[in-house]
Amino acid sequence: MSGITDYLKALWMGFISLPVILVSIQFLATQFNLSRFGVFITLYKGVPLSINYIVRWLLLSEPEALHGYNFWAIVITWSIGWLFISDWVRNIRANISGIFSTYLLYILYLALYHRIALKFLFPDSFIPLFGAFVTTIIIYYLRRFKRTKTFFEKLREAGIKLPEAYFRKVKLPIVCNECGAIILSNSKYCWRCGKDLEQQ
């Protein structure tokens, strides 16, 4: 169940966030005047942007999107998108399925809503997808190798001191050394003889 929820989160987040990231890249490029360094991103040409135009860019089905820095802007968009999603949804299967489902959802959106016929198997469009895929894998392994503190280390760090007996690993049932009674929990005292079992 949580797998499905994770998948839906990744899909929805991908669908919404990629256009926002692409437009943000265009905005930053204009704002910092990257054209000074020969970096031209030509998504915005002075006319309002429509959703279907942005989506067509994301799928590289606009001829202009394939040229120069536009192409790399799209690869970066997909990669950054999945960088965020991988950090939020910590389920590698859901994230990878999310990449391909987002791709298909964009195609469906254009085909059904805007009745635009697409060459969606055009090999170039797989490159940004590959970027997203690689990002997801990298994040996954980075997280796996990054050592998180255990609960008990956090307790120690917070300066909390508790009796040693609290940390003892026990196997139930416990047998009282004094009277041989069986206890079905790690209780402090034996119910039969009253012996302090934490001292045993």
Next chain:
Amino acid sequence: MGEIYKNNALLEIRDLWFKFHGSKEYVLKNINLSFHEGEFVLLIGPSGCGKTTLINTINGIIPHVIQGLRKGSVKIKGKDVRNMKLAEVSTHVATVFQDPETQFFTLSVIDEVVFGPENLRLPRDEIEKRFEFAVKATGIEDLLDKDVMSLSGGQKQRVAIASAMAMMPDILILDEPTTNLDPKGAAEVLKTISELRKKTNALIILIEHRLEEVVKYVDRVLVMNDGEIIANGKPREVFNNPALLYEIGIRPPWAAEAIVKLRKIGILSDNIDIPLTPEEASKVIRHVLARKIGGSSIRKDLFLKEEQEYLKLKERDPVIEIIDLWHRFPDGTITLKGINLKIHKGEFVGIIGQNGAGKTTLLLHILGILRPSYGQVKVFGKNVLHMSVGELSQRIGLIFQNPDLMLFQNTVWSEIAFGPRNIGIKGRELEERVKESLEMMRLIGFEKRHPRALSRGQRHRVAVASVLSMRPKIIIADEPTTGQDFGASRKYLELLQRLNREGTTIIVVSHDMDLIARYARRVIVLKQGRILLDGPTRAVFSREDILNETHLKPPYVTRIGNSLRDFGLPTVLTLEELIMFIAEAVLGERKARKIVEEVFK
């Protein structure tokens, strides 16, 4: 009896009848009462008998806020409440309710205590004088610099009483002030109330179910049933006739009842004074045992039988397995500290402990609502965190303390069908499940009624039925008897016992030691996030020394029995057992059994 109070009464109620608008029945019927200054009166009666309505006619809520048809008079110092403004009534009468939080208006203890006098626009000196009086009378000097919300339940209630006392009322009404408190908090509040007696000359009217704690302080007991006062007299006179109380679902103090039963079977003579406390009862019984048998040993095989039952549990399949469970809240409080516990199929487990011991946190982990900081909880061998809500709700049913929190549909039928419907059950199976639950809870005929229009007991039954329709293997009841009289509590626990006999595992969290002792077969005592004691009920309650560590006390009847240990009396859990052991010692086993069974029939 009421005749002696007639002259110069502070509060006089004459021929009082009351019914709410739209209601056919009178809630109060021909009430005639007189109260004097400095009196401490205990008002008891089953839930819904009209106690709160009666006090609302005294504090002016009726007729000034709640309206209805009122006949007769309620006079404070000779003036009818009806002819006084509510503000004027409040200078004479102060009321403290069950939940202190509903009465707080400010954030600090000092502000709360002076809030009432400030509203009367009294001079500064007078407010200071009243503040000092209220603080001293309730002993809250150590709480003055605190926020009201940071206080424990018992402390909050003491602050509420102090704010009432700051009004320097002639009449202080306390409506079940200990209902929501743990034993320690309740003891704290009742001690404060008993101290108040010595420090003020106000008339105190107390509604309380914990009779043992208060009965030694009160001057007079009023018993109410179905809107009428059916008994009015000194505690020893009223509790001399426990049959009358049992009939209306009220349990007399154990001490009084034990002695009445011993009289009935002929062990004690009728002229022995009715004791009110376990100590008094123990003294009387000690005298009888010393006279009749002089310290001989009494049957002890009960322990062995129950021990065997507990020891055999490990052979059954565990339905709940808690492995090294720790929980730390974001504010840093560690509520569970390495709990390891197994609960097996068909057990009836009672979980006890003070507030903050970790009982509710433990339950929330079993229900998968809280995520462990460390460790895991398995239900039927599966980690609860990997189970869906639907899957879990078919295995575990939770019954809340307040049934109203579980009722949100328009009819009883749809309330019971709600759970199964949500897991996709429909058609014939749904109808079968609802019908089965209705039958089990004796709710046939109520299908089309609105759940909220039922009595509290009936609402409780609807809440249980809505859980039963999910056919859970485990039922968890969190404080199931809070705010209910003895009769209703007993019926409710008997219902859980019946389900347990049919194979359902029952876990009850409660502060009511008498009910836990009577119904649970295993008791787990929690203290500050750890298990202090876990064992067969009798063995746990025999260890008064260990229970004391967490300010818990065994049930009253057990305490009477424990005080007679030097006569060889084993730990007793119910009154029947106590009487049986004493009767066996005095009359011999065969004769005793026959007579005792007859008395308890």
